[in-house]
Amino acid sequence: MAHPAYLREKALSMRTARQFTIDELAERLALSRSTVYYWVRDLPISRAGRANAGQRRGNRAMQRKYRLLREAAYKDGLESFDRLAAEPGFRDFVCLYIAEGSKRNRNRVAICNSDMAVLKLGFKWIFSLTNKPLSFWIQHHADQDLAALRIFWSEALGIAPNAIHFQRKSNSAQLEGRSWRSTHGVLTVSVSDTLLRARLAAWMERVRATWS
The missing domain is CATH 3.10.28.10 (Homing endonucleases)
Incomplete structure (x- = not known):
């Protein structure tokens, strides 16, 4: 499915300027994570940028950490699919x-x-x-x-x-006599x-x- 060009531009802008994760971009733009991933995969989030901005503290910082771990695992899933799909079952x-x-x-x-x-x-x-x-x-x-x-x-x-x-x-207690249970x-x-x-x-x- 083709998406409007402005959505891709917005995703790139939010990734670069605001350091949004793939989860955050997918949620805010109402897009699938795989679509967002292919758009922004060459724009990694800068750890230094996050620290300097000072936008995440305490619980929010921890939540962001786990979002990044999920994002990395999702990327690994996309990349490992072909290898695993060759295995029977x-x-x-x-x-x-x-x-x-x-x-x-x-x-x-x-x-x-x-x-x-x-x-x-x-x-x-x-x-x-x-x-x-x-x-x-x-x-x-x-x-x-x-x-x-x-x-x-x-x-x-x-x-x-x-x-x-x-x-x-x-x-x-309501199924007495019913053979399909x-x-x-x-x-x-x-x-x-x-x-x-x-x-x-x-x-x-x-x-x-x-x-x-």
Whole structure:
């Protein structure tokens, strides 16, 4: 999609004069991060400029630091996509995340589903892409056998049964007699990894770009 020339000029000006990060530019100009990145990638933010301007103190300085880390991770995601896409299953994982992954929290990567094949693929790639501990939660109905659910998912993913935690579904008491409920519960595989989430955002953008 072609954007008006004035938007690119404005992004370049804000990057140079006000040292805006890619996140800040994307938010203020209502553009995708990948578009902004390609416009301003040759204009790195000057650390000295930020210090001399004295515009960030305390919490704002810390927030800016993490925005820059996310920006670097996003750039790494764009650049690493072709290499990773050559590995069997990676593109499938990214497509799966576009459809089923959680996108509400920029600090968390999570897939929630009741399909074993979906969770096995998601778990495999999340586990291989982070060095942080993963969490596993099963949403279940009131009358389900928790021990059996634990055994099913621990064997499916090859993880310790005691690594799996439980959360009762809020509507579990209203589903008596309904055959379509999740036989093995709904499992969420998640990790708190801000930089992985930023890379994943870039990978999703790269995949979406091939669909347009």
